[in-house]
Structures are given as C-alpha cells and as structure tokens.
Amino acid sequence: MRIDFHTHCFPDALAPRAMASLEKNCAADAAIHPHTDGTAGDAKRLLQSAGIDRAVVCNIATNAKQETNVNSFAISMAGDGFFSPLGSLHPDSVQMESELARLAAAGIRGIKLHPDYVGLLLSDPRFDRIFSLAEERGFFVVVHAGLDPISPELVHATPAMFAAVQKRHPRLSLVAAHMGGYCRAAEVLEHLVGTDIYLDTSLSAKRPEEKELLTKILHEHRTDRLLFATDTPWSNPQKEIAFIENAGLSAAKQERIFCQNAAELLHLA
C-alpha cells in the first residue's frame, strides 16, 4: 500500500488555465514540467498506474477571495476512495474559524499553505494565527518548503523558519514539503533532522545534485516523521517511488514512509 502525501489537481473547468499559469511560473526551472492535464481524473490515472493507492491533494488559497472556493473544491472531493483533499487558509482571511469548521465537518484533517504564493515569509506573525488555530483544532498543516520557481530570489520558508514555528507551536503536526526544503538539503540536516517536524519526500527524484544529502536525511530523520510524496503533476511518480526504494532503507522504515505515517495523520482505519 502506498499513500502519496502531496499531489495537485484542479476542478475540470479550471484545469487548463491553472496549468498554463503554473507552467509559466515554473519556466525558470527546466527540470519541472507537468505529467498530467491538471484534472483529478488524469492524476488518478497516472498515480494508479504507478502503483499508488491513495493521494493527498494539496489545495492552496493564493488569495483571500479564493479561499471559500478552494475549500469547497476540497470538500467536493472529500470521502473519495482515492483522494484525501486538504483545505487551505489565506493569512488575510476573516473567516478562518468557520472555514476550518466546514472542513472538519467534511472529515478533512489538514490544510496546505504556500508562503511564496501569498508573498509572506513563514516567520510572519500572520501565519502564527493559522498555526494556533490548527494546533487547537487538531488539523495538520503542510507547508511548501525551500525554493519555489515563482520566487527564485527569495525563499519564503527556510528550514530554520520551520524549526522556529515548531518551537512556538509544539503541539502542531507540521509537514515541511519537498524533504524540508527544495534545494536546501544541507539546511534541513542542520535544522530539521531529528525534530518533530514531518518531511514529505516529494521532488527528491528531481534533485540529482542533492542525492547524497537527501539519502542522509531519509536515514537520519525519525522513522515516524517521513511521508512518501510525489508532487504530481510536477514529477514522475514512478521515479519518486524508486528514489525511496533505492535509498537502502529497511523494509520496516519503508512501510512507515509509504503508508503508515500518512494513514495515521489522515485517520484512515
């Protein structure tokens, strides 16, 4: 059983436009190109053909006005046998409590935040309000970590910032995407390995220059704090699976990474 903790898809009617604008944002990184047409149906086809049994959908509210629609899309996917959608909050939201209540009522257990897309550093106090609420209501929070091609000059969420968030919110289940920091593996080893913070493994197969450091992170980080993920459509799921399978990890640690840790966060039976 494999659960992919980080994928993206969009409502069918919006997928062509969303993919066109995301592709433009990613143009600075030649390694990143899409493997689906952006729809849920195409994501499911690709993921199932790679041997993935369930996928978390990381929806993101990139502005406060979109927040309700983004969460309604997540709620429309809830209860699906394949997808586990996440909600999202925007730091300027005036309806965080009611949005979290709506998500909770639909059985959604987590939210996704993307500091680069909302133009705020992860250390900004506006994020702390979201983290406090999530901590209080038992939501886990997935946050983009490290470089994003939309903001190549300024990394909005560094490994050191994640470590500081965890200190301020010790009861929060915090997931740092892309192994704790895309293109920031050395800082992850310094600040995050061995902490309570979950790391998702997405985009590892896209980072040949950091392969040794990423393998070291897999071996040295807590077995109960690693989550297999692909970032579909932005990576090839089969290559992401192979990266974990070829890292020299014990069968027991792989089982935790591919399935058990995610099942626990998602409250799957």
Ligand SMILES: [Zn+2]
């Ligand atoms: Zn992503």
